[in-house]
Amino acid sequence: MSTITTLHAGFAGHVSDALDALVAAGALPGGLNRGAVTVEPPRDPSHGDLATNAAMVLAKPAGTNPRALAEALVAELVKLPLVTEASIAGPGFINLRLAPGAWLDELRAVAALGADYGRSALGAGTTVNVEYVSANPTGPMHMGHCRGAVVGDALASLLEFAGHKVIREYYVNDAGAQVQVLGRSAHVRYREALGEDVGEIPEGLYPGDYLIPVGQALAAEFGDRYVGAPEEDWLALFRTRAVAAMMAMIRDDLALLGIRFDRFSSEAELQAAGKPDEAEAWLRARDLVYDGVLEAPKGKVVEDWEPVALPLFRSTRFGDDQDRPIRKSDGSWTYFGADLAYHFQKAESADALVDIWGADHGGTVKRIKAAVAAMTGEDGHPTPFEVKLVQMVQLLRDGEPVKMSKRAGTFVTLADVVREVGKDVVRFTMLTRKPEAQMDFDFAKVVEASKDNPVFYVQYAHARICSTLRKAAAEGFAPGDGALDALGSEELALVAQAAQFPRVVEAAAVAREPHRIAFFLHDLAAAFHAYWNLGNDRPDKRFIVAQSADLSAARLFLAAQIGQVVRNGLALLGVEAVEEM
């Protein structure tokens, strides 16, 4: 790993050093918590290049006033060679102006670090398990799964880039009633493959054509052996084969989006290995599971409701509204009972857990958080666990909602959408909104090649850079950092914009919000396009200035590094940085 320090990280350190100097001089008490101290660019660039709130947040605990502390801090900060001015503003902000050399150093850092520019050690090598998609293995992926898939995958990449080890995990729900239905559906297709006229697929089974090849494969393998046989002879077998086929199909769908998982965990295997039993025993020993009577459901009338004694997990002790059953009255595991054990299993090999769920599962967040808290928190340090809910995506075509019905077979598959608009468009679009907000996905708009469409806008910036570098090479100019002093304030402003990337990566990783990268890229692309257009009216502001090899080399070096930052950002989102459009 390189020892190059990026600009923002460097100045965070400088402010910290200045505070240490004040402590050493007796001007500030030691041991203050500096967690709230920030060093970041001010919202209004006219205030300077960097601002810190250190004096304001430390004044009160230090027993002094912000102004006095700021003055002492300024006296330290002006000693830094790259600081040209340090001033106090407003309630006690300290604004710093930096020498051009600070930005030029950053530009060299981008070049030196290349694809690693923006990579952070923030995660300190701790392992984060990110579970996402986890679509039921009963059919192809549809658009309802898409957003969670993209958000989860981008988040995983982001956390890796921010210094975590990441496990990308898919939980295969291959143990519930729905896979029994899948097995029966496969049996119908199996009989059909053997020549039987099965007519309409019966109500309650999966009617999709995607099970036809599964039936054919079963027919080829087993002949007519299971045609008239009782269900207990074939259901487990057919279910297993059908699930395997569905998972193969889902992997193909995911591959279209460029998504791959490190681990597929099977609910059926989890149960076969006795994990839920172990969890129950462990919880019972601590009186966290007891036999109790479940309350009747609220908010709607259930006619056949009968109070029954069930093993309940005391989730109310950890903030849930109600204790939750882990087994059904027939003794089999509820989804929650197995999921609880599953999360405990995940926590054994990770320092933190993140689940990406659809908003329709929001009602079960409290119980699973309660379970993780109960099972990992005995030592007082529960495994950090977050559930990110992604809201549903409304599909539109020219402003009209696309009607979807599983029964009518008109649901929109992920594969169809990716084929129609492309992986990059799907991925970027899904990341241009914070996940917890509802979004529309209009086929007409997302393929539009204009600035209305952020995907093309960002890719266009990268393509322009590549095109410029190609043209320069053809004319005998090459990027070089030998005369970077030739760069002026407009160029340095562009560097300042790009230099935010490492900060944005860290902030996005901490917040688990990959969409921030997408917005950063849009802003950077806008800054680049604006700079580019200076050359329309003023040939002396173009990247290639025929009269000056030095200036051209410096500007091309700048262009190349902006391109590098765009590439690094797009890589996190899993979007291709096209070189030509």
Next chain:
RNA sequence: GCGCCCGUAGCUCAGUUGGAUAGAGCACGAGCCUUCUAAGCUUGGGGCCGCAGGUUCGAAUCCUGCCGGGCGCGCCA
């Protein structure tokens, strides 16, 4: 009835986790192509940050209560 999420320009949305005069795109008005890609840029108007309190040096951001929208509320998955 309860829980979770959302409410910011006419529309679609950001807002650096409590910072300075709240931003961008679309739409509307006015400009910029014998060009390194105009798939772009410049510029103008447009705001009770849902409402009301509270917390503090300081609130779109945190707390409480309302209002409006979405999702969910068997032993389903």
